[in-house]
Amino acid sequence: MRKSVFILLLFINSIYSQDKSNGLSISGNLKVLFGLELITPKSILLELRPNLKIADIDSLGNYKFENLKSGVYKIKVIDFNIKPKEFEVEIKDKSITNFDLLVTSDCEINKEIAEIDIKLKKPRLLLIGSIAPIIYHNQGEFEKKYNIEYYDFGCMPPNEECVIQYNKTVFNYLDKKYGRKWRKEVRKDVIGIN
Incomplete structure (x- = not known):
């Protein structure tokens, strides 16, 4: 009986740990260098790989990807005004804030x-x-x-x-x-x- 309770507690702990790891996030701000001007783009999408999650930015250029697990991710900037660019980031045991992105426009x-x-x-x-x-x-x-x-x-x-x-x-x-x-x-x- 004790062995069954112990196994059940390990199982519950495992589920709790997975839920906790799904609560991680990556957030930051995006700016575009266009000529000599640093701007916040009006419309842009960010794609998170390998999850293929999509996030857009607010009027100040802020973005956030939520419900992530520990691991290595690539953020791809999707917009026709700039060269496609990817940024790599690794989440270990806590969320990452202020992961700011700077991309350069392409004439x-x-x-x-x-x-x-x-x-x-x-x-x-x-x-x-x-x-x-x-x-x-x-x-x-x-x-x-x-x-x-x-x-x-x-x-x-x-x-x-x-x-x-x-x-x-x-x-x-x-x-x-x-x-x-x-x-x-x-x-x-x-x-x-x-």
């Missing part, structure tokens, strides 16, 4: 960003303005007519080459869809239009 994929925006029917024409963005009285008519939006980075733009690559992809899209007539109506301060 070469801004063409891909434009192609995705076009597929989503949300293309933009990018501007680099100043502290106070300039809005023309008739720009809303242009945006509505060509189903496009002007977007002004203000005085803290990403690398201008990235902006030009994005805009040229959108220019080609507009040329194919509307011919070249839109070019006579577009704002002349759109980057790369000249």
Whole structure:
């Protein structure tokens, strides 16, 4: 009888230990270096391997993976604005907080960003303005007519080459869809239009 109780207690202890190890977490903050600017991306997903858990970030760039066991994990940053990057982290016996991630943007994929925006029917024409963005009285008519939006980075733009690559992809899209007539109506301060 004592042997059965002892085995039962070992079994219960084993289950309790597994539940305790499932209570571990990894959390931190994500920032993207885009040109010379450090930003919090608006939308990004993080994938935890080997579990294939997905987490998104809040408006401040914070993320959290919960209910993990001890072991080695890889966090993969999933977003079209940056080079895919993986970070390795090992959890032993306690949760990991402040596992901050920094990724660098890649200009070469801004063409891909434009192609995705076009597929989503949300293309933009990018501007680099100043502290106070300039809005023309008739720009809303242009945006509505060509189903496009002007977007002004203000005085803290990403690398201008990235902006030009994005805009040229959108220019080609507009040329194919509307011919070249839109070019006579577009704002002349759109980057790369000249």
